[in-house]
């Protein structure tokens with residue numbers, strides 16, 4: 531059997547594509563001469579090879595390649611007859627066996643003319659990064675998909691229809707971002723996404739992993755291609771660090787309706803309970819966006835909370851909600867400074883308000899307010915109500931400074947007579 535050596539494969543990205551372990555084993559296999567045969571197909575775009583595995587069985591390997599910079603080829607993955615099925619040490623071995631050929635044109639040159647070659651190795655990482663940047667960008671396209679409200683239980687408040695925050699992968703195409711052949715399930719197989727920026731693929735793969743580990747995930751994944759996932763079902767707050775990183779990597783989040791362009795992340799938001807009016811007092815949830823950002827809408831309305839714990843929110847300006855056409859809503863995404871519990875989410879999504887009659891104010895202040903403030907900040911935008919003054923704690927039993935009666939739960943420091 532003959533080991534065919536052809537230069538031109540850039541072995542650099544192999545380690546990223548196949549992983550360190552497969553790469554190292556592949557090198558070992560090349561040294562052990564386990565690569566029995568290599569052959570090019572499809573005008574040099576597909577490399578095939580035979581590798582003797584550890585059990586003595588011979589596996590047939592197909593290596594997928596794309597054109598890289600400076601006329602070199604980049605490995606995007608491969609399939610293999612072994613139990614792993616591909617992207618394995620056998621794929622690494624075939625690619626490395628071919629890449630290991632001495633660069634014949636360089637070897638033929640006198641050393642004096644080859645001084646610049648010494649810089650090549652030094653600059654290789656830069657070239658590799660630049661080559662990765664030249665590959666196609668992926669963007670995350672989001673849209674709200676409305677669904678009918680689930681039927682309400684008898685006697686319960688009407689249930690709120692919760693839209694999906696549908697996210698699909700798109701790439702540049704004629705007339706804007708298009709789905710092309712992209713899907714979330716393809717991210718798992720590097721050879722199917724080799725033409726895209728590795729950093730984008732890696733980040734989106736992580737995002738998909740967060741989605742598949744959500745609490746509400748079905749126990750068994752389907753076999754179909756996963757084109758759309760619901761970002762709002764991601765329970766992990768890591769979603770926000772991934773979205774921040776996406777911005778750093780130039781991975782854009784775009785609206786499905788093209789004219790709306792990009793979606794930007796708007797720092798941190800919180801949900802407060804606003805107490806307004808006179809008789810009765812009205813208590814209504816209000817979404818407050820990062821006050822440092824002038825460009826933000828001053829009438830944001832939450833349209834979907836993210837995660838079962840409510841770690842983030844999708845919002846739209848009230849003026850847009852009034853137009854009634856959700857496809858045309860410009861969506862804002864913000865992480866929440868404090869989680870918003872389910873009941874408060876429902877109240878905020880339904881735009882419901884609660885009332886306190888004049889006769890009930892004392893009870894509201896004494897009993898309800900102290901519990902409400904554990905859920906959210908309670909404030910009054912029109913000054914109609916102010917939090918009750920915190921009364922001095924009284925010692926229930928003199929001598930036991932910890933047993934408090936009256937006052938607020940947050941009064942933790944009893945006044946001691948000996949101070």
Ligand SMILES: [Zn+2]
Nearest residue numbers: 610612618620
């Ligand atoms: Zn294999």
